Amino acid sequence: MGRNDPYIDLGTDARTAPTSRMWEAMQAVALNATPFKGQEAVEALLARACELTGQAAALLLPSCTMANLIAMMAHADRGDQVILEESSHIAWSEGWGMASIAGIYPKLLKGRRGAIDLEEILSAVEASVFSHRPRTKLLCLENTHNAGGGAVLPQAYAAEVCAAMKEREIYVHLDGARIFNAAVALDLPVRQMTEMYDSVTINLNKGLCALEGALLCGSAAMIRKASQLARALGGDSQHKAEIIAAAGLIGLNEMVDDIAKDHRRAYLFASAVQRIPGIGVELQRVQTNIVMVDVSGTGLAAKEVLQRLKIRGVASYLYSDAVLRFVFHREINDEDALRASRLLGEAIG
Numbered sequence: 022m023g024r025n026d027p028y029i030d031l032g033t034d035a036r037t038a039p040t041s042r043m044w045e046a047m048q049a050v051a052l053n054a055t056p057f058k059g060q061e062a063v064e065a066l067l068a069r070a071c072e073l074t075g076q077a078a079a080l081l082l083p084s085c086t087m088a089n090l091i092a093m094m095a096h097a098d099r100g101d102q103v104i105l106e107e108s109s110h111i112a113w114s115e116g117w118g119m120a121s122i123a124g125i126y127p128k129l130l131k132g133r134r135g136a137i138d139l140e141e142i143l144s145a146v147e148a149s150v151f152s153h154r155p156r157t158k159l160l161c162l163e164n165t166h167n168a169g170g171g172a173v174l175p176q177a178y179a180a181e182v183c184a185a186m187k188e189r190e191i192y193v194h195l196d197g198a199r200i201f202n203a204a205v206a207l208d209l210p211v212r213q214m215t216e217m218y219d220s221v222t223i224n225l226n227k228g229l230c231a232l233e234g235a236l237l238c239g240s241a242a243m244i245r246k247a248s249q250l251a252r253a254l255g256g257d258s259q260h261k262a263e264i265i266a267a268a269g270l271i272g273l274n275e276m277v278d279d280i281a282k283d284h285r286r287a288y289l290f291a292s293a294v295q296r297i298p299g300i301g302v303e304l305q306r307v308q309t310n311i312v313m314v315d316v317s318g319t320g321l322a323a324k325e326v327l328q329r330l331k332i333r334g335v336a337s338y339l340y341s342d343a344v345l346r347f348v349f350h351r352e353i354n355d356e357d358a359l360r361a362s363r364l365l366g367e368a369i370g
């Protein structure tokens with residue numbers, strides 16, 4: 022972890038080390054802690070989260086996986102239907118807690134880079150009304166969409182879907198693990214992209230580089246319910262949360278502008294690897310910090326290319342038999358991006 026690492030880590034943006042400003046703030050909080058003081062740093066973080074998202078209340082949790090689960094449990098009861106995009110992070114990478122813990126019935130619908138046609142959402146809602154299916158309580162969207170290669174949900178689409186759900190009294194939760202990437206890509210205030218949802222989760226540990234943690238933001242009543250759920254699930258007993266919060270606040274206040282550099286480097290890498298014979302990258306789809314690379318044209322399995330890259334010091338993530346995912350973050354500079362593209366050429370050559 023960190024700049025001394027000889028590897029070029031494009032496997033995930035979740036391993037980013039806190040910045041020196043963050044380490045200092047974390048240490049200052051730890052040194053100033055007394056048994057008689059409240060959790061001031063946590064309160065400052067939550068207040069800032071509310072201000073940024075336009076939501077009334079917020080909660081700090083250990084991970085975005087837990088935050089998404091708690092959001093679903095706060096909005097939907099056991100046996101309720103929740104509509105999810107079929108390749109959403111909640112559906113493929115969160116251990117099916119929605120079923121095994123929350124008892125929710127997931128209705129998975131296919132989307133285009135995260136965007137499910139409103140018509141399809143509405144017919145799933147109608148079907149649940151008319152054919153003895155569980156009633157639909159909640160729809161979850163994801164922005165940016167991880168499996169969609171960091172795709173940004175079109176703003177007009179998100180607004181239209183939220184309005185249609187509100188009319189039908191169905192909650193909408195946003196998995197906004199990388200919502201700041203989306204806001205930077207569209208050059209919009211994050212609030213404009215989050216205030217229309219009933220709840221929003223945000224990762225502090227990815228592009229924002231904080232030590233760990235995620236935020237769940239929503240209405241005051243929803244967050245009250247969420248805190249009780251967090252207590253039961255073990256997410257409310259972060260006894261040293263102030264230290265995490267101190268880094269998180271710097272993430273929210275000082276790291277957002279740097280995200281534009283991650284996007285530029287992802288594009289730099291994508292433009293370079295696009296020229297390698299047998300490699301498939303759709304440049305117009307590289308909107309944020311994620312690049313999906315289809316290696317099937319090389320005649321090699323993605324797993325084999327992953328191994329060959331690993332030997333050369335480049336970490337990537339196996340997305341499917343044919344596709345590797347490369348994620349850009351603060352610890353990758355221009356030179357790393359170009360070197361990684363050269364090493365990919367060498368790996369398949």
Ligand SMILES: *Cc1c(COP(=O)(O)O)cnc(C)c1O
Pocket residue numbers: 035083084085086087110111163165166167196198199224226234235
């Ligand atoms: C990383 C990620 C999560 C989970 O975050 P953790 O803090 O690792 O639990 C949730 N949703 C999306 C879209 C992600 O990319």
